[in-house]
Amino acid sequence: MKLKATLLALSAVLLAGMVQAQDGWNWPADPAQEAKARELNAAYTDYMKSEQFVDATHPLNWLLVNVPELNESIYINGVNIYKGAADEVTDAAKKGVYQDSVIAIYEKRGELFNNESNWIENKAYYGYQFYKSDKDKLKGAIADFEKAMELNGTINYQLTAAYFDLIYRNYAYNKAYTGEEILAIHDNIQAMLDAEAAKGTDVTNQKGTLEQLMVAMELIDCDFIENTMGAKLKADPTNEVLADQIFKYSVQYKCFSSSAFLQALEIKHAKEPSFSTSQVIAMRYMQEDQSEKAEDMWNQAFTLAENPTQKSDAKMELAKIYAKQGKKSAARAAAKEAAELDNTKTSDVYSLIGGMYMNSFNDCKGGESRAKDYSIYIAAYNAYQRAGDSQGMANARARFPSREELFTEGLQVGGTINTGCWIGETVTLATRD
Numbered sequence: 001m002k003l004k005a006t007l008l009a010l011s012a013v014l015l016a017g018m019v020q021a022q023d024g025w026n027w028p029a030d031p032a033q034e035a036k037a038r039e040l041n042a043a044y045t046d047y048m049k050s051e052q053f054v055d056a057t058h059p060l061n062w063l064l065v066n067v068p069e070l071n072e073s074i075y076i077n078g079v080n081i082y083k084g085a086a087d088e089v090t091d092a093a094k095k096g097v098y099q100d101s102v103i104a105i106y107e108k109r110g111e112l113f114n115n116e117s118n119w120i121e122n123k124a125y126y127g128y129q130f131y132k133s134d135k136d137k138l139k140g141a142i143a144d145f146e147k148a149m150e151l152n153g154t155i156n157y158q159l160t161a162a163y164f165d166l167i168y169r170n171y172a173y174n175k176a177y178t179g180e181e182i183l184a185i186h187d188n189i190q191a192m193l194d195a196e197a198a199k200g201t202d203v204t205n206q207k208g209t210l211e212q213l214m215v216a217m218e219l220i221d222c223d224f225i226e227n228t229m230g231a232k233l234k235a236d237p238t239n240e241v242l243a244d245q246i247f248k249y250s251v252q253y254k255c256f257s258s259s260a261f262l263q264a265l266e267i268k269h270a271k272e273p274s275f276s277t278s279q280v281i282a283m284r285y286m287q288e289d290q291s292e293k294a295e296d297m298w299n300q301a302f303t304l305a306e307n308p309t310q311k312s313d314a315k316m317e318l319a320k321i322y323a324k325q326g327k328k329s330a331a332r333a334a335a336k337e338a339a340e341l342d343n344t345k346t347s348d349v350y351s352l353i354g355g356m357y358m359n360s361f362n363d364c365k366g367g368e369s370r371a372k373d374y375s376i377y378i379a380a381y382n383a384y385q386r387a388g389d390s391q392g393m394a395n396a397r398a399r400f401p402s403r404e405e406l407f408t409e410g411l412q413v414g415g416t417i418n419t420g421c422w423i424g425e426t427v428t429l430a431t432r433d
Contacts, residue, residue, distance in 0.1 A: 025071050037067050041074070048077060053084030057098070068108065075109035078102075083126065099130040103140070117151040121159060124148055128162045135173035142166045149188075157196040160189045161209040168213045179219045179228050186214055190241060222255035230260025233267075243267040256280075257287075275304040275314075282317065295321050312342035319352060328356050329422050350387035354380045357423055358396060364421030371409050371429065374401040375419045378427040400432035 027034045040059035047056035060081055063074050079102055086098035106123040110116045127141025145163040148155050155163065167185055170176040177185075189210060193203040214220065229246050233239060246264035255261055262284050269277040282297035295318065302314035315338035322331035332353055339349040357380035365373040377399035384392030406412055411429060418426045 026067070026069050028067055033066075037063060037070060041070070044074075044081070045077070048081055048084075051084065053081050053088050056081045057085050057101075064105070064108070069112060072109065072113050075105050075113075078105040079122070079126070086130075099126075102126050102130070116147065120144055120148040120151060121155055124155075125159055125162060128166055132162075132166060132169060135169075138166055138169055138173075139176075142170060154192050154195070157193055157201065157203055157206060160192060160206050161213075164189055164210055164213050168217055171217055179224055180232075182214075182217065182219060183228065183232070186210065187241065190245075194241070220249050220253060222250075222253060222258060225249050225253065225255050226258040226260045230258060230263065233260060233263055237263070237267065240267060240271060256284075273300065273304055275301050275306060275310050278304055279313070286317075286321070291321050291325055295325075308341045312338045312345055315341065316345055316348065319349075323352065323356055328360065331356060347387045347389070350383045351389050351392060354383035354387060354389065354392050354396065357383060358392075358399075360421065360423060361399075364419070364423065366420070369409060370405045371401045371411050372417055372420065374399060374405075375417050375427050375429070376421070376423055378430060379419050379423055379425045381430075382425075382427065397430075397432055400430055402433050403431045406431060 028037055040062050044056045044059040044063070047053070047059070060074065060078055063070055064078065082098045082101040082105065086095050086102070089095050089098065103123065103126065106119065106126075109119070124141055124144035124147075127138070127144055131137035131141055142163070145155060145159070145166070164185070167177070167182065171182060190207075193206055193210070197203045225246055229242065229249070233242050233246060236242070243264040246260050247268055250256060250258065250261040250264065262281065265277055265281055265284075269281060278297050278301035282294045282301060285291070285294035285297060298314050298318045298321065302311055302318070305311040305314055315334045319331045319335035319338060322328070322334060335349040335352050339346045357376050360376055361373070364376055367373070377396045381393055381396035381400070384390075384396055403413070406429060411417070413429055413431055415429045416426050417429055418424065
């Protein structure tokens with residue numbers, strides 16, 4: 001075993017020698033300089049392997065200053081060494097110098113080897129770690145993240161939270177962005193996470209952090225949703241991601257009266273129709289006096305209902321719409337259907353019907369028989385009675401025909417008469433006196 005270990009160690013030494021002899025090593029032409037460079041290269045490597053990072057910085061610094069084009073490895077290793085040194089020391093000033101050196105090494109590497117796309121993300125993340133609390137230096141880390149996206153089209157999904165945290169801090173420290181700019185950055189990151197999620201990756205934590213930071217910026221309120229996000233959705237009504245965001249924020253901040261919320265809800269409903277979405281859309285249409293649209297949406301709600309109570313709700317709302325449109329027969333039929341589906345609505349249903357009867361006098365009076373004309377109030381009384389509406393009953397009774405009016409027409413209390421008109425009910429005659 002000892003011999004095997006010795007052979008392995010010897011192989012490692014030989015391999016190291018071979019690596020240094022290969023192309024890419026630019027040893028100084030001067031023999032003395034070459035000897036010193038080889039000595040210090042070996043020295044810093046030994047210190048690095050034994051994790052003596054502060055000690056490793058001294059020979060490495062000579063190489064970086066005097067033979068900067070020696071080999072890319074001094075920059076690759078240099079990052080680890082200066083980061084290790086920064087972690088090793090407790091003095092804040094020294095720690096800052098070592099951290100700055102990490103960034104400087106990356107910048108020099110970029111000048112000499114022109115391969116930033118391979119490591120720019122790492123530089124950006126070190127910048128985040130080092131400078132996130134420095135209102136001036138954090139801008140460099142942001143620029144590096146943006147350079148990474150420029151070069152590679154994206155960044156590692158695990159770094160998205162760090163990047164947006166820098167955006168949050170830059171906004172908090174420097175008021176560096178408008179709300180629209182932050183939303184654009186947010187949307188870009190969201191798209192990256194969605195692309196990663198499509199591969200099967202769990203990005204729940206990253207998305208959660210993104211939303212927490214967005215909320216912490218206190219940019220979002222009803223005005224922002226309507227005028228900023230809503231304007232963007234109007235310009236691109238196919239943007240389902242934005243529609244989902246508007247819907248979510250509108251619910252979170254209780255911004256239900258905005259046109260942006262309505263448009264987002266319409267998009268959401270078109271994609272995933274449900275009773276709840278059709279219900280809310282229909283209610284919004286009614287608020288805006290768009291009764292035909294509301295009628296169509298409540299009909300959709302009825303077909304999408306998951307239980308009799310929801311079906312009853314839809315029919316009751318349709319009854320109200322029909323009543324408002326003057327479609328009284330249709331309103332009554334829909335209301336009665338609502339009561340059949342859910343008997344807890346019986347009171348509301350018959351109060352609605354009683355109200356329609358009461359408001360039909362001018363439409364139904366023939367002018368030939370006061371008993372017949374006023375019989376609709378008896379029908380209204382009966383409806384209110386079924387509803388348990390004592391106030392409605394009293395109002396209706398006050399409009400009954402008088403005994404004298406019945407006598408004049410040869411009629412008497414207890415007899416029957418048909419109201420005619422759309423009401424079409426046969427009622428038992430009664431008087432107000």
